[in-house]
Amino acid sequence: MRAVRLESIGSLTMRSVEKPVAGPGELLVRVTVAGVCGSDRHMYKGEYPTAIPVTLGHEFCGIVEAIGDTVTRFTGGELVTVDPNIACGTCRACTQARPNLCESLTAIGVTRDGGFAEYVAVPQAQAFVLPADLDPVHGAFSEPLACCIHAIDKAKIRPGDSVAILGGGVIGLLMVQLARLAGAGEIILITRQQSRRQTALRLGATHAFDPAGSDTIASVREVTKGGAAVVIECAGVSDTLQNGLKMARRGGTFVLFGVTPAGVEVPVLPFDLLVNEVDIRPAYLNPFTHSRAAAMVASGVLELDALVTKTIGLEEVAEVVGNAPLPGEIKVIVRP
């Protein structure tokens, strides 16, 4: 079968490889749709550790084609979304309900072969059934959505709260929708590209600001009469971190979600954090949220098609992942 293999840092190629086999407790999934994620680019460049050589692709859904020994929850034929993050279940973090902090975390599409392929073998515990008639493109959003739901859990938005979101990539545009679903009052997206600001307004944002052309801190503080109750950082750059902290109202919450490169230092003002009692709550990965994400995708409450800007085949993945995102690009979908 065909698979897109990361063979060394900077070398990603479509290859013909052996079709995998479902081992004990595993499912063989025929991938129908996979999503390209910013992390794939980081892995390509060696900025994120992988188990080279490996097939990339950690956001995907597909049809159960075969089941391994001892598999009882599946019979074959189901449409499934797969949680790529495999926690060990026995380390200190896992036994204290923090699987996202697992000391031996492995991941499909990172440390074992993933979904940029015709088939992938996955442990059955990682798979979640979707309605058979669901558009599999929607199913492929379960993984990033599960991470966002974890962030929303930490944000503790109350009906009527103001929410500012920095960064209008696929994550920011999912957060806009989740903030709306959580009953937020003002929902403000800050991102540079105009097309994304327009999309955000269609998806439920009440305001969208351009950080290049205006003083977004002042604008947010004005719209929210003193600062946002919740700020969600989804860009992972020093500017949005520093500005985002200044957008929070007294007593507000700053959710740290964007991945700033390791080692980058960002200055904060402890006095301001203290006297304003602004909590900083990081949200990392998807602990206990993949099944909720799958259910939410299945329910149809999210507008996902608007986030898909391109659809490609396996043969184009290396090109897309090997280059910076094009202007306007939000989510690139792969159909093997």
Added chain:
Amino acid sequence: MRAVRLESIGSLTMRSVEKPVAGPGELLVRVTVAGVCGSDRHMYKGEYPTAIPVTLGHEFCGIVEAIGDTVTRFTGGELVTVDPNIACGTCRACTQARPNLCESLTAIGVTRDGGFAEYVAVPQAQAFVLPADLDPVHGAFSEPLACCIHAIDKAKIRPGDSVAILGGGVIGLLMVQLARLAGAGEIILITRQQSRRQTALRLGATHAFDPAGSDTIASVREVTKGGAAVVIECAGVSDTLQNGLKMARRGGTFVLFGVTPAGVEVPVLPFDLLVNEVDIRPAYLNPFTHSRAAAMVASGVLELDALVTKTIGLEEVAEVVGNAPLPGEIKVIVRP
């Protein structure tokens, strides 16, 4: 009567002034014991805003000597501790249960006359009855203790958790005791002065480290097998902030309590915060905790005498507040 007046920045003097009168809804309190706080020194130097001229002293207890019109909860003769922070009750913060973030906060001993005096008039709602036979020195600890209890609420220590505390002033030494009361397993105090480390070990700390003489981050991570579940910063300096963040275990909580000067920037590592999911929770002042502090002081579970290093009269307050704390000094008690 005599009162210690801040007359201009850098000018603190004991004066003879009119004895105050209990206005409507107020109590006239004869101060039996007041405590000197680091904030008094900041006010003296103009680093913290005050309503000059004003009598300082915001940690105190005393006897109700007279009651104003409409006072119903007191008859006179009660030993009371006074919460100095007066919230307006009507601003957005106050009406959402965040009185410590009140937009019009005033404070006894800061913006109106305080307890470094023979008498002080206070609104009845700020006063809390203590047992008549309680040592009033203990009563005077209610105010800093109330702030610490708020921090402990935010720390959410679970029985058995490891707790690292940075800064061994009166605050750090109260936190050590509160951590013990909350069932913490390892309780580690980091402070430079040896006498304080020894006091901490007597008060319940299981370990005490000198930041000057050792790699305290490594020591904390070793003692706690990977980092403290809870870190409480009680020094307010850049070093303890940066080091404290590195002492937290994955999934841990960093409570920001020390007051770093306004405008000071401290670099943090967002990547580390994110992948370790370390929450930063500031705790500011004493929202809804003064009555609990009074009850805890009254119950006798805290060792407070060990924190008193000197007792002075009103005539010595200017000298003490006008100079840096002496080595070994923890809490200076004033008996008017």
Added chain:
Amino acid sequence: MRAVRLESIGSLTMRSVEKPVAGPGELLVRVTVAGVCGSDRHMYKGEYPTAIPVTLGHEFCGIVEAIGDTVTRFTGGELVTVDPNIACGTCRACTQARPNLCESLTAIGVTRDGGFAEYVAVPQAQAFVLPADLDPVHGAFSEPLACCIHAIDKAKIRPGDSVAILGGGVIGLLMVQLARLAGAGEIILITRQQSRRQTALRLGATHAFDPAGSDTIASVREVTKGGAAVVIECAGVSDTLQNGLKMARRGGTFVLFGVTPAGVEVPVLPFDLLVNEVDIRPAYLNPFTHSRAAAMVASGVLELDALVTKTIGLEEVAEVVGNAPLPGEIKVIVRP
């Protein structure tokens, strides 16, 4: 001026009385709209204690007509909604952030003169400004809404959760909307009157069941695939309590909101509560939620006109309050 006075149990009459005066710290409010509440009927019948003789009416809004001494937050002319529940601010409950459990709670329209009158005097801290152009009928919903928001806080609905609501009065129909705003997936209203079920479906309920005509426990368990994540009891009768508990899924939450008469015993099954870990969380009154309710009403996200079934003058209040609600009645609005 005219006021509707409860003069003894069972005796409610419109009278000509002195126009009240704004005392120190008080506002004189010209009532533009007041709402009739089920509690008014309980007061009329003596089932709920009042300070007879008293003007009833605890849900109202109006225009500030005059201000008393020391009032600083109002100048006159503002449209305000009034929180009728006055907490003492100094009892154990109040000093621990539980004003709804205040040991000396008093209430406008219950223990002091209320809003079924042309004018009412209220402490300024109870008043919250609304936009000048808001329909005052909407403003009059702030009080019941504030109670519902407290219940929703306790319900901790997560996006996608299923919610079952028992009782389709004004409270149940507000809860339907709040559940929708909190991102609930399935929202099921159980009530007997068909017109209310239809209204609920228009307001955001996904299902509406008649407890008379069907096995609602089974229906809820089917729709929610095993039970609702959150059940909110808004009828206050034994049946809805017992059935509601059986509608909760394992790990779910049952919010107790309806007021069952004092002394009525309802049997529960502790074994079932335990092995299913169903939390029972009562929500009583409106602690720290009136300002949020005012903001939500002002934002226009709620459909409130659909809840108004009749508008009357002061002269009809006694008749309406003195009789059981008519079929179809939801909220009766009074325009003095």
Added chain:
Amino acid sequence: MRAVRLESIGSLTMRSVEKPVAGPGELLVRVTVAGVCGSDRHMYKGEYPTAIPVTLGHEFCGIVEAIGDTVTRFTGGELVTVDPNIACGTCRACTQARPNLCESLTAIGVTRDGGFAEYVAVPQAQAFVLPADLDPVHGAFSEPLACCIHAIDKAKIRPGDSVAILGGGVIGLLMVQLARLAGAGEIILITRQQSRRQTALRLGATHAFDPAGSDTIASVREVTKGGAAVVIECAGVSDTLQNGLKMARRGGTFVLFGVTPAGVEVPVLPFDLLVNEVDIRPAYLNPFTHSRAAAMVASGVLELDALVTKTIGLEEVAEVVGNAPLPGEIKVIVRP
């Protein structure tokens, strides 16, 4: 080897059986100490479902004697405590962090062979290492302690809070100690046997009342000045449930822990629950708490020897389990 087998309801016998073998992913544990639990008596009488025939014993610790295929976390020789409750990891409850509500829960000593035997085979994920030099009797307390820690998590005791505990069996006496470790102020145990009340006072209770000889509701309300902040029901009988609810203060929490027989109805007063806002929070089994229990046992902060009233061999287990507990009995320890 010898094992105590439940062969049919009411028939428990020590038998000579095959020594088990560690299957893939399993450990073979040589049982050094097991504890008899009240549930064992319920299983014997058929009041709790089991997979007859089966070896009972779900509280135990022992030495790893052999490891099965794919076991990596153990090498043999470790002292381990075993969490008997095996969650499936894939059902709705498990994937939402509620393994104690697992839809396919199985348990060692209940649905597969347990620890009343010389050897037992257990999945490695259920085993937690204890210090080699720990008294294994203490290790055998990990299981009931883990359940109690879950209850304490739900109780949310704050330093200084009053706690009332009903039922002075092994559970109640562990709760007394956990309440002390959580910084509770008054700790009141209510139980009938005098010897247990005395033990409780030695273990940290501040008061111990006899429900037979006094009005315990009045006593608790007096000691706590209005009701306990937290009430923990550990007897599982109608009386303690009804009385316990009346011991909670306004705004307090009632933790439901005792197992009342299935089908038993207990009347509650919804009006009182509502206007007092008393939360009812059931705590069932040990989700994510076994490792914390093991750490706590290892730390030595608990007094466990005082809870052991008898030590027997395997040959006496049937006799002990087949009969009601003797007066004074707290925990019977089995040494195979």
